Amino acid sequence: MAHAPQIKIPAVYMRGGTSKGVFFRLQDLPEAAQVPGEARDRFLLRVIGSPDPYAKHIDGMGGATSSTSKTVIVAQSTRPDHDVDYLFGQVSIDTPFVDWSGNCGNLSAAIGPYAISNGFIDPARIPQDGIVTVRIWQANISKTIVAHVPITNGQVQELGDFELDGVTFPAAEVRIEFMDPAAEEEGGGAMFPTGNLVDDLEVPGVGTLKATMINAGIPTIFVNAADIGYTGTELQDAINSDPKALAMFELIRAYGAMRMGLIEHLEHAARRQHTPKIAFVAPPADYVASSGKQVKAGDVDLLVRALSMGKLHHAMMGTAAVSIGTAAAIPGTLVSLAAGGRAHEAVRFGHPSGTLRVGAEARQVDGDWVVTKAAMSRSARVLMEGWIRVPY
Numbered sequence: 001m002a003h004a005p006q007i008k009i010p011a012v013y014m015r016g017g018t019s020k021g022v023f024f025r026l027q028d029l030p031e032a033a034q035v036p037g038e039a040r041d042r043f044l045l046r047v048i049g050s051p052d053p054y055a056k057h058i059d060g061m062g063g064a065t066s067s068t069s070k071t072v073i074v075a076q077s078t079r080p081d082h083d084v085d086y087l088f089g090q091v092s093i094d095t096p097f098v099d100w101s102g103n104c105g106n107l108s109a110a111i112g113p114y115a116i117s118n119g120f121i122d123p124a125r126i127p128q129d130g131i132v133t134v135r136i137w138q139a140n141i142s143k144t145i146v147a148h149v150p151i152t153n154g155q156v157q158e159l160g161d162f163e164l165d166g167v168t169f170p171a172a173e174v175r176i177e178f179m180d181p182a183a184e185e186e187g188g189g190a191m192f193p194t195g196n197l198v199d200d201l202e203v204p205g206v207g208t209l210k211a212t213m214i215n216a217g218i219p220t221i222f223v224n225a226a227d228i229g230y231t232g233t234e235l236q237d238a239i240n241s242d243p244k245a246l247a248m249f250e251l252i253r254a255y256g257a258m259r260m261g262l263i264e265h266l267e268h269a270a271r272r273q274h275t276p277k278i279a280f281v282a283p284p285a286d287y288v289a290s291s292g293k294q295v296k297a298g299d300v301d302l303l304v305r306a307l308s309m310g311k312l313h314h315a316m317m318g319t320a321a322v323s324i325g326t327a328a329a330i331p332g333t334l335v336s337l338a339a340g341g342r343a344h345e346a347v348r349f350g351h352p353s354g355t356l357r358v359g360a361e362a363r364q365v366d367g368d369w370v371v372t373k374a375a376m377s378r379s380a381r382v383l384m385e386g387w388i389r390v391p392y
Contacts, residue, residue: 004391011047011388013061014072014114017106017378018166018315018353021070022047022061022388023114026085029073030392041089041098044071046390048091055093061388064093066309071098072107076120077137084115087139090274090309099274102218103138105318109174109378111136112147113156117382128154141218144179158381165289165354166315171379178322178374181216181360191215191369193260197332203255206248212334213260216371217322219276221256222334225305228252232282232303232338235290235352239305239312249307253278277320279306281338289354290314300350301328302339315353322374324349325358330369 007030012023032039045051048069049060062069071089079085088107090099112134115121126132129152136145150157150172160172182191194213201211201223212222225232228248239245254269257276263269281304284297306313306320316324327335328347339347346359360374 006389007392008387008389011386012114012118012382013384014107014110014380014382015167016104016108016110016380017164017318019067019070019104019106019318020063020383021068021072021104021107023072023074023110025118026073026075036100041096043390043392044089044091044098045096046392047071047388050091051094051096053094057093062091062093065314066090066311067106067314069093069309070104070107072104072111072114074111074114074118074120079137082135082137082144084111084120084134085137085139086111086145092273093309097271097273099272100140101272102275103140103143103319105176105178105217105320105322106378108136108138108145108178108318109147109176110380111145112149112174112176113158113380113382116149116151116156126154127151143181146177146179148175148177150174160379162377162379164377164379165291165293165351165356167379171381173377174380175375175377176318178217180372181322181326181374182371191326191371197330198334199259201252201256201259203252206251209252210334211256212327213256213276214323214327214333215260216326217374218317218319219257219260219262220306220320220323220327221253221260221276221278222323222327223252223278223280224334224338225280225282225303228280230280230282230305231285232280232305232350233285233287234305234312236312236314239307246307246310249278250310253307273309277306277308277317277323279304279320279324281335283338283340284350287350289350290352291354293354295350295355299348300355301344301347302335303350304335305352312352316349316351316356318376318378321356321358321376322360325360325374325376326362326371329360329362329371
């Protein structure tokens with residue numbers, strides 16, 4: 001019996017922040033996968049190795065976690081004042097599903113370096129030594145991201161002394177700005193889709209929880225750690241080894257998604273795994289990070305733990321960090337209350353791997369809160385480049 005050979009596609013495997021994924025140029029994809037639809041999803045699922053009932057991704061490029069089952073498609077932008085269009089696909093591990101509902105903030109740090117190294121930026125704009133500013137159109141959420149990429153000897157600088165908790169080795173710092181990060185399309189078109197900074201969220205079987213539900217960076221539901229029996233110092237195993245806890249968080253996420261207007265029916269949450277995120281917050285406290293690093297209460301403004309794709313994240317999603325920074329800048333949210341009850345132009349929060357600083361610029365306009373940008377520093381590095389082979 002004859003069998004078709006695998007296809008070969010140019011690809012780059014990159015780390016961005018505390019995530020990594022497979023990067024493609026749009027024009028390099030199989031013709032049928034160059035447009036949204038079933039053919040594209042089928043291709044990316046096979047690249048990652050999903051669905052995998054063994055949850056290992058042995059037969060693909062994924063790493064069987066939410067941080068490593070990621071794909072990126074980059075194209076030359078046709079939009080004014082933008083260099084590239086960036087489309088992110090979060091690949092489900094155990095179901096045949098690619099979630100296009102949100103951005104990956106961590107991989108956003110890799111888009112600028114990728115664009116420079118792969119011919120998307122005019123060489124005349126690249127100095128021998130200095131910084132290249134890359135304007136990125138985030139196609140999933142129709143927002144602008146600005147990346148400031150260091151250049152040394154005319155090439156993207158990848159190595160350096162910038163340390164990022166959740167990443168083992170130091171690298172070069174990439175500053176990224178998420179412009180106007182509040183969502184406009186979903187949940188009633190508001191940063192706070194319910195109209196409130198804090199809501200009473202009724203979750204059958206769990207109770208009525210105080211919740212801040214915000215569309216900024218990525219739709220996120222914040223609850224108080226103490227209200228669900230936690231301290232905010234938990235590491236991954238405390239949550240991920242507890243099926244009852246995971247089920248509780250998914251139930252809170254689903255009811256929150258309905259209140260935010262992101263889904264119409266509870267069962268629709270299973271088809272929208274990437275968004276919204278669910279996170280719990282607490283005031284500062286001492287704890288030991290997953291690396292063994294001592295984090296002191298005085299080192300942070302608050303503690304945050306967040307789940308992604310049904311599991312507690314090992315560090316913090318970049319988009320959720322934008323939500324944290326935005327909510328911290330607005331007095332009265334659960335995030336700002338956990339951080340002491342005032343507005344913060346920047347906060348340093350504790351997560352399972354250590355700490356992260358994020359800033360946001362917020363102001364009130366005609367009684368509504370507006371955030372012009374959120375900013376943080378990440379790093380990025382090429383792990384492998386060449387050809388990926390895909391049965392397709």
